[in-house]
Amino acid sequence: MGQDLTVTEVRLTPILVADPPLLNTQGVHQPYTPRLIVEVVTAGGVTGVGETYGDTKYLDLAAPLADALPGRAVSDVNALHRLAERVCGDSPEATGADAVDVGGLRGVQTTDKLRLSVVSGFEVACLDALGKTLGLPVHALLGGKVRDAVDYSAYLFYRWARHPGGAGEPDDWGAALDPAGIVAQARRFAREYGFTSFKLKGGVFEPEQEIAAVRALAAAFPGQHLRLDPNGAWSVETSLKVAKELGGVLQYLEDPASGTARMAEVAAGTDVPLATNMCVTTFAEIPEAFARGAVQVVLSDHHYWGGLQATRELAAVCRTFGVALSMHSNTHLGISLAAMTHVAAVVPNLDHACDSHYPWQTEDVITERLTFRDGRLAVSDLPGLGVELDRDRLARLHRRWLDDDGSMRDRDDAAAMRVAEPGWTTPPVPRW
Template sequence: MKIIDLKVRCVAIPLNAQLRHNTGVHPGYFLRTILELVTDEGLIGLGEVGGGDQRAALLKLKPRVVGMDPFHLELIKLKVLRSIYYLSNARLYAAIEMACLDIQGKVLNRPLSDLLGGSVRSKIPMIAYLFWRYDRPDGKHDERAEDLADHCVELHETLGVKSMKLKAGVQSPAEEARVLRLCRERLGDDFGLRIDPNGLWSVATAVKIGQQLQDLGLEYFEDPSWGLEGNAAVRKKLNIPIATNMYPNKFDDLGPAIRLGAVDIVLTDIHYWEGPRGVKDLCAVCQTFNLGVAMHSGAEFGIELAAMLHTASTIPTMTFAGDAHYHYLLDDIIEGGLMPYKEGCIAVPQGPGLGVTLDEDKMKFYGTYYEKKGDYYARFHQDPYRPDWYPTVGGM
């Protein structure tokens, strides 16, 4: 079996609000690049990657992939990810690995999870991911801690989720800390609480806010300050587990992070950690050093979410509920539409490979929508209600 073609398309799907974070605003839609690998036996493997329009970057790798056997992932990784350091991009390789594993599963008539050791759970618990929102469904903006606590209660009641995470670094640290306190009051002691300022806060601010929140029993404090040194400095001062999807988010930084004592929990990400197989490698290292693992979300659509669910289902130590922006999407590009939440969980897709199929009508529709709306990563920091705003680090 050989790969004979690599095809790429960009699509965008609208959201139910504009989502704010400390480096800008998701302007009412997410966009993804969809990859299809075609084999000489007529099988098609699906992959997905974010970060804006990645079509040109993936097509540069096409000559390295065409002619390869999709089962020979170590060789494909050497050619795609290891050959030239200044073209090395784990995100692009991960989309290719995802598609190759989808093909392998279809050849073997086995789910992708079986290629990673087999599932230990059939469904994955997910969180209520809270963002400060512009243009909510009611037309208003989130302005106070009560707005986000109300949203958290709504997601608990409608999706069944039993944990939340606040994307912080938007309002004042004190107001954001108040969100978690309100959620604890309204949802009880067993509801999981997390906060993630994405490294924006200074060490002093992160320690101050962390000390204020210690009595709430947080599941973890994610990227409280910038870099390995920032996380390590905060960790020394608090009795809250420190988590990260930023430092480290690649194998080069994993050793230094462990030596510095910078982290307690590493959030796995298929794209940062070189595909589903790379995530398994990461989890083996984390287990060796008694680090926890959780699942990071990158604003994915159904293809990548399927890969995330399959991968998470094979990791016995992944006991935290997974991140997902998914409940903000109004639709999906896979047949059947959005995967449903049931009692706070999303089921691991059934069927060979990823277990999902593209809906070509929706691909066409949301491809046209992308062409209309454009790639917002070039203007990613833009805040439509504060045109002169720009992001800062350590500014709070």
């Protein structure tokens, strides 16, 4: 292998990964969720890997970028956004400035936002290849780590024991549909992974039931950090009522109401910090939210923001305006978790433990699963991301995608819910 950094090939592999029946305000996770694995190969014989969303609308934008990248230097990551803007046409499923996210869990979604998520996978793959070529970890390419391990939080969900009709892959977690079930879930997370902070995905049941669940967690884990995220399902009035009930209990309340205007109203009426990964997901959304004091914690996500470098830039903006920073999680695999950990390691103002769905994912595409110890993930000093692709696992999950009839290739929590409740429709906002 040499030092030639020219990209000679880009491989895109869509996969379907098992996902448990986790509930949210939109519905329930499907038995399988789509992800896209990006491989960037250099003339020096080095392959870098990245990961991002795999829904059809992302694949439509990723394909032309993969075609345009060969011949360019893998080190020229700053050019990726310009290249994507030039070669990626509008996805037929998300055109126009006001296209709405089908999933509904990350606010308004435009083609520009979709493109950022696609570029993030390519940027990570390029940085991985560059790090492997130079013998440097990705965190060194981002300026060097300021911590040797990154704190993560347990991500608690109301859930069913099984997917309707026995679909999907079984697990041994069982149902969690009341405060006792949530506490039992949290105890297992603490026992197996050492987590000392807990986030509950809310917006599923009446607010009073979710308040009771948080209070039960506070009793079971005194003094430990608790968060609640109803994904914008509540009105301003309900948000303020919950904030009053849980004042002094919550570390922060995440996206209780939808949109910057409603969040600003809630923030003006409570001392409970408000976090978001819905109303602030691009730099253009920052000025209004910060000026109105709508959020006190931004939950970054390198997929949303367009990569690791953009995440580092976001951290600097948050630090400037005195807004706290943590990190949001999607249904990610080990490649994305490794990338997330590298960028978290270089950000001085990482104020709260990061989210992670990873313990819920029973399948992966890397040779060795990443391991949480004492609620933390060690930062790898190996070249690149420090993970290696398992081609047999990748091929198996890609075969599942190929064999799918198309029903799982685009995440749709409402459609998954209709399998159990045929009359289900996406609830209006606010739901309560």
